[in-house]
Amino acid sequence: MKVAAKFKADTSKRWLTQDYNPLELEQQVRQFWIKNKVREKLEQMRVAENKGVLGFVEGPPTLNGVPHVGHARGRVMKDVRYRWKSMQSFYVPFWGGWDCQGLPVELEVERQLNVRNKRDLLEKVGEERFVAECKKTVMKYHKEWFSADQKLGVFMNHDKAYWTYLDEYIEREWRYLKRAWEQGLLGEGYYIVAYCPHCQTSLSNAEVGLGYEEVEDPSLYFKMKVKNSKNEYFLVWTTMPFTLVTDLMLAVHPDAEYAKVRVGKETWTMVKQRVEPLMQELRLKDWKVVDVVSGKALEGVRYEYPFLDMVSKQRELEQHSLVHTVVTEDFVDVTTATGVVHLAPGNGEDDFKVAQRRNVPVYAPFDDEVKFTEDAGGFAGLFARDADSVVVDLLRKKSLLVSEEMVTHEYPLCWRSHHKLVWLARREYFLWTDKINSRVVEAAEKVCYFFESPKNRFLSFLREGKPWCVSRERVWGAPLPVWTCQNCGNKELVASKKELLDRADSKPPADFELHKPWVDRLVLKCQKCGGSMKREPFVLDCWHNAGASPYARFTDEEFKRFVPFDFLTEGIDQTRGWANTLLLEYVILTGKAEPPYKAFLFQGLAQDAKGRKMSKSLGNVLEANPVLESHSADVFRFYSLWKCSPVDAINFDLKELSRRPYQVLGTLYHLHRFFMQNAQYDHFDPKRHTLKWAEENNVLKPADSWLLSKLQQAVSECTSKLETCEFNFVAEKLETFVVDTVSREYVPMARRDLWSDDPETLNRRLAVYATLWQTLRTLVLLFNPVTPFLCEYLYQNVHRVLDKTLPESVNFEDWPMADDALRNLGLEQDFSTLQQAVALTYSARQTAQLKRRWPLQKVVLVAPRNQAKALRSLEDLFLELTNVKSVGYSEELNAPHTDAEEKRWKVASEADLHVLLDTKRDSNLLGEGVMRDLARRVQALRKELGFVPTDVLDAVYLAGLDGEMRVLLEPFLSEMAGLVRAGQVHLVRDKNEVKAGWHEFSFDGKRVFVAITQ
């Protein structure tokens, strides 16, 4: 009873609660970090001392909405990289940043203000109030994002965050434009741009790529009559009938053969190879090819523009010799439609280029709402896409319509407002990035993308190399700093706020900022003629705004120090977005074929549990804040990395969080609890009881060495997989190591050693603790980037309790390095043979329906020599794990012959390894089996009643067992007492004999009672 008293003394120390309660624990850790300024201290430590600087710039979230789980996943990846690199002693300027301007914010504010379109906005709200509302909105969503980062445990320094709308930022952004201006890469151009009728602004080519969707459009075949002919026509196809209003030419391929087809009384010209399929498609049976000519021969043929009566401007344009004639062009596709295309240079890029080459004037009679102007005669006032049906009706009336149906096809919509885009010739400002395309592509090729598919996607997009339209006809954005003299037309780019204010003809108001409308009120004096200069009314593409961050968010000195960045990661949609603009602007700024980032990881999209895209209209968006209020941040973090590769789309299913990911973290938690209860009891001191000490005292066993060897493997693999961003493999490695290697495999091997409290075997127990200490210490470090809350908690409540000299936070620790001296591949091989033999024994037991708890007499192992050698060397462990009394070896398999033999010996095999299990049980084995069954029930009861493993009970009483059972059990009572950690186990006939709290359970179909006294 003396020992028991010692046990009791320690039961008051419950380091970890019985259950893993992540929400509660994470709240404690969050407070611990804040109270002790752990994040700040970590940053200061690495600033003061580091083994290198790894540059970083935040891909700024747009503050026009709340973060969803996909955003949260991206932020977890950034944080994992940061914590890991910090543990490797690198200094990473992990500072925040917020994208505050541009269409996304403007449209969100328009929605809140209930404004229909831009004209409405300017008339009802006005620029000044609109700007104020935009700032309010930005601050509102900032709160949401900040809060999600706190919940997630993202260790980003938000005090150092940049805001893309501040004057200092905009001024530095202007430096890019200045560099472009100096190199002749920025200029005004009349060019075809994609234009959103709702937002009333043009968009960049990159933005167009963000919004392709399936839409319905009319598809029509119509005729253009050859001038001065009786019945000759060209057959043409289009899906945008309104462009007939701006039609100026027809184009054919010069080298293709064109057929003249007699259809009824008419002759239609189309490319020869398409005649048959087309006639079938149009369901025409009565037709005949009457002539074939080359495309070249059609050049110069005049046709009758069908709406000359309505559009007088077209009559005027016809004065040009090429207008309303056929031209030849190589880009004409002769494998679809009719091989004759109509050209509307005001509404198409190719068409526009054709007109430019031939000096044909461009005709684009549209206002800012994409309604036809007076120049469009009878079409004036109609919105372009509304003119589609008008045009179709007119063609029908004039008997020029051949067929009309609706088709669904992929068509670009505005990435913000989802309106169909229209291509228009407009006066805009362009960065002529097409001129530096080879340098841009060369720079992009130097970047590490980790995975092939996003790399190819990015490079092929960049190779398109189209000019970048950077001007936007909007309000809330960085202003374009180009000023034009109203007198002499002189243009100047002024990229300094001070210079602007110095040169302005009047003193700016106190609330002046680099935004509309204030900046537009400045009038500068022309340095050439003294005239008044006014700013071009555009703001900049918001992607230019965010893409300027490498220079704009830092000081000159920081820029030199942190750029190029070591590693950036954003969603796959940023190929055309931020990743693209960062690169373009950096090449412009430096003039070199160098990227601003060395590595870029594109993350796959976030989808719902069924694999559908998350969207407001489907109502399946999982917002990060509510999810993290009811779910553990650690479990969320682990899940979002573990579920799939970072490049793959992740199907978020919240139900899955509580399954395997929770189980993995719970196992890590309970391993610590198990370790702590035992180690504390035996006064384990990690400073004294080191692995070296264990080795010197000869108390390490093969199982310990095996675990330590596997641990080194886990360290190497986690490190290399983090390096290659294979986060799912890192999570999986951690999972199998904790759940399988430590909990399911090692602990059962060591459990019996820990069970005893014999002072004789104390050193052996201390060796197990030393092994577990080393393992758990390393594991917590490996887990820390992924699940920082749990790791800090275990670190504070277990590791630092046992070793008071450890640093204040787990984050201040060094990333573990694999110790080759502890790696033993031969031993790992032997253990895998052992595990195979154990698994085969289990399966033989299963065939014989013998529970693992029931001891058996004998097993025979049949194995090739080297495997047999391994098994012999681990024989003790084998017997213990399989619960068998003895083992024999044989080089050949002597399968049982007779019925009796077959009944007694069960065989299980895998490859060359066979197990023969003797299933015969005498009364001794049966008694021990019964005892173990009962002991297991008592163990469960102990746990239920809140005893910890180190608690020693006074006595256990068993009642309700029949006479036969009692006889079997009698010899094993003292062994049972040891197993259940009780002073004694008593069998009683009637439970009334003992006054105690009886618990009933069912045993082999009978009612059995247990009572415990302490």
Ligand SMILES: [Zn+2]
């Ligand atoms: Zn739009």
Ligand SMILES: [Zn+2]
């Ligand atoms: Zn001038």
